[in-house]
């Protein structure tokens with residue numbers, strides 16, 4: 001069900017503020033963490049921002065490799081999302097393992113950069129890190145240029161999400177805090193208000 005998304009529409013994958021999984025790899029070291037704070041910041045070329053705390057193993061791999069991916073998990077992956085956001089891959093790496101193996105998370109290779117992308121997600125963006133040392137140091141904010149975008153065609157088609165209550169296990173996750181998530185259940189098409197004067 002995976003389909004390529006035009007880069008012109010890549011921003012729509014994270015436009016509505018879903019929690020994402022940040023994946024990274026450097027040599028044999030690979031990792032995945034949850035991030036509630038990510039957003040599109042430019043259309044052309046498509047660029048995104050994500051906050052990656054100084055304490056994380058992810059940050060070490062992103063800085064070493066110059067790349068990261070944003071995976072958009074769905075409701076079916078709520079426990080996985082919470083788990084990889086509550087444990088560090090550093091300890092697993094020291095033991096010669098990683099979170100993918102520890103929690104049986106299956107991946108496929110990103111088409112542009114070969115980054116590990118998480119199976120079962122509904123959107124995937126591979127990004128080249130844009131070096132902004134000041135923002136990284138002062139605000140933990142990392143910028144990336146999107147170089148590949150894919151989505152699950154069952155919930156993202158014609159450049160936008162399409163959420164059907166009958167398939168809510170495929171809807172994106174939005175973190176309310178403390179491991180509690182919400183998901184979008186319905187949508188409404190807005191129309192322009194009539195002018196009166």
Ligand SMILES: Cc1cc2nc3c(=O)[nH]c(=O)nc-3n(C[C@H](O)[C@H](O)[C@H](O)COP(=O)(O)O)c2cc1C
Pocket residue numbers: 019031032033034035036037038051052053054055056057058059081082083084085086087088089090175179
């Ligand atoms: C739902 C959720 C959202 C999170 N959002 C962020 C975030 O936006 N930025 C961040 O630095 N950490 C965030 N975290 C915490 C990291 O995922 C957590 O520190 C993780 O253990 C880091 O893993 P690592 O050391 O393997 O990279 C979040 C955690 C959860 C559960």
